[in-house]
Amino acid sequence: MAGSSSSYKKYQTRTRNPNPKASVLLVIDMQNHFSSIAKQIIPSITFTIQTCREASIPIIFTRHCHKSQGDHGMLGEWWNDLIIDGTYESELMNDLGRRKEDMIVEKHTYSAFRGTGLEEQLKEMGIEEVIITGVMTNLCCETTAREAFVRGFRVFFSTDGTATSDEALHEATLMNMAYGFAYLVDSNSLKHALP
Template sequence: MPSQSRDQILSAYMETYGLDESQLMEDSVSETKAVLDAAADYALDRHDAFEIKPERCALVVIDMQVGFVAHGSAQWIPQAERMLPPLIGFADACRDAGIPVLLTSANTLSPAPNDAPRFSKAMAEGNLGDDAPGLEIMTGLHRKGDYLITTKRTYDSFYGTDLDMQLRSRGRDTVIITGTMTNYCCEATARSAFDRGYHVVFMSDLTATDIALCHEATLLTMRRGYARVMDRFRFLQEIGVE
């Protein structure tokens, strides 16, 4: 989390809610203290929440497909393209540690079961439709033995897919979330995994979106209430991989 001063935290809080200092409740219970305490809590890594056991983990690679990652694609996420090489290396390290890799490719239905195409011109024009080039997983990510999910129709990778069944059949209760976009499919999948009783590891440097502010906001939420948030170096160190 980018460091912010006390004044910056309070200023952003007041600006967001249209307040000035005179409107802050400072009686026996201080609103200023509540805001500052919350900011500190969002920044706290909860690495003691659960132990990471490689034999219980599965790597979920979300929507690292041509339609999002290829340079100049219709819904291009530049940081997703940039993080492709380290994600490929991380996935290989996971495979070597006995961690299965499951990949999703978002594939929208026509007519769509939700309003997603109404929010995205590229989706409405078929970027992720049946037989579109945008469905293909980026080269180097998908290896023999991985499991590919092509029935992902919305942000949550569990909804309408066999992801839950595939994880449980492998005896995996910890999901490592990577891919794109941080604040859409990665966050939706992490929340859904949490609600299903999975331990969630959310990779700070192997998830990507198009606005840094949204990436950081998701990490804050994940860190405070859903997941252990860490980068790839911390994760590999934790499972004993140099």
């Protein structure tokens, strides 16, 4: 479930606009495996992607997948439905407006930074800020946001472009993000914030 775009303002402790010259949009794990959760936020994400394209902000998609029995770590103990590379479930959803020039980062844990080379890639690109959208709010999106923050990136976390299985989990993440890790934005506020 995604939160309504106005409900997050009660958690907001700071406000700031992204710098389009130093930002990247991360679209986390919008894969067929998560389609029942992700389908409700497709309009917000596609609007955000279009907004970022208009502002010349690069778009990076992440794809969660496991290529072997040895690459799942604790996830294999925690979940019984791992996403195996090469399956339909592992493919990115078709209706996101992804372009062939958009980078795809493959990951096998909650963090888009762990063992992926993403941090080095962003630094090479001169990126200082990440805008986070995708699924699941409280797992991969939150972990990636926290790791971005501790690596020195300014984080903007989408309230209507993230979703998870439960409204309470979504809200708890927004509360934590606003308190210590990220500026909260929604697709409309982002549109107004970017030139």
